[in-house]
Amino acid sequence: MGEMKRSGNMSRDAVLTAAEMRKLETDAIMSGRVSGAELMACAGERAVAETLSLWPDLQDTISRAVILCGPGNNGGDGYVMAGILAGRGWQVDVFALGAPTRLPPDARANRDLWAAECPVHPLADAADAMASADLIVDALFGIGLARPLDADVVRVLRAVPTSTHRMSVDVPSGYDTDTGTILGDIAFPADLTVTFHSRKPVHSVLESSGCVVRVVDIGL
Numbered sequence: 001m002g003e004m005k006r007s008g009n010m011s012r013d014a015v016l017t018a019a020e021m022r023k024l025e026t027d028a029i030m031s032g033r034v035s036g037a038e039l040m041a042c043a044g045e046r047a048v049a050e051t052l053s054l055w056p057d058l059q060d061t062i063s064r065a066v067i068l069c070g071p072g073n074n075g076g077d078g079y080v081m082a083g084i085l086a087g088r089g090w091q092v093d094v095f096a097l098g099a100p101t102r103l104p105p106d107a108r109a110n111r112d113l114w115a116a117e118c119p120v121h122p123l124a125d126a127a128d129a130m131a132s133a134d135l136i137v138d139a140l141f142g143i144g145l146a147r148p149l150d151a152d153v154v155r156v157l158r159a160v161p162t163s164t165h166r167m168s169v170d171v172p173s174g175y176d177t178d179t180g181t182i183l184g185d186i187a188f189p190a191d192l193t194v195t196f197h198s199r200k201p202v203h204s205v206l207e208s209s210g211c212v213v214r215v216v217d218i219g220l
């Protein structure tokens, strides 16, 4: 069975839809209480912390991470994680989907920070690196997935090895947040999902299939 862990100032029982979560974020940003960049930085930091807390063995040696980054803010969280892990001495390879010019601003800023120092590889090239990774991070799609995954993404997900640590940021790519169904044929096979502020309907489905779900405060 999965486990649940909550922290911070959150409504303990709330289960939010994707639209409700998006509204909460937008309202918080519009109020000036917190910026999108701060939320993203916190999301990436908390995702790394929860990953290393679940799998402390990853800190024993120099570990290798593959981070799959998508075309939206979920990808932005992935770039934050890449920077944090590289700063801890990890070998980090980032593979990205979509043109950087189409990223939303906060994700673009974090992508540019990463790309100033390190390469960003095309997503289609991820298979070999995934085969030898200690940790694979799925930051392809979160609450913004709007249709089944395209064939090029499906090909990459089919190459994800089952023998390594696999974590998803917010929602495993391929799952519909509000129904918990897989929109196409496949979703990222996460062992751990770190979601933000509140559970979403998909997380009960994940827990019932054995995925660990951790809910973290990001200052909303």
Ligand SMILES: NC(=O)C1=CN([C@@H]2O[C@H](COP(=O)(O)OP(=O)(O)OC[C@H]3O[C@@H](n4cnc5c(N)ncnc54)[C@H](O)[C@@H]3O)[C@@H](O)[C@H]2O)[C@@H](O)CC1
Binding pocket: 025, 036, 037, 039, 040, 041, 043, 070, 071, 072, 073, 074, 075, 076, 077, 104, 140, 141, 142, 143, 144, 145, 146, 147, 148, 149, 150, 169, 170, 171, 196, 218
């Ligand atoms: N400021 C914020 O709003 C925050 C957002 N956060 C992260 O941002 C995520 C939500 O970001 P977004 O709303 O940008 O959504 P996503 O990053 O989940 O994805 C949206 C992007 O994917 C595209 N897309 C949707 N379905 C597709 C498909 N099947 N194939 C190809 N492209 C597809 C959309 O056109 C859009 O460009 C959350 O899940 C969370 O991880 C966190 O960083 C916390 C702060």
Ligand SMILES: [K+]
Binding pocket: 074, 138, 139, 140, 141, 142, 168, 169, 170, 171, 172, 173
């Ligand atoms: K994801």
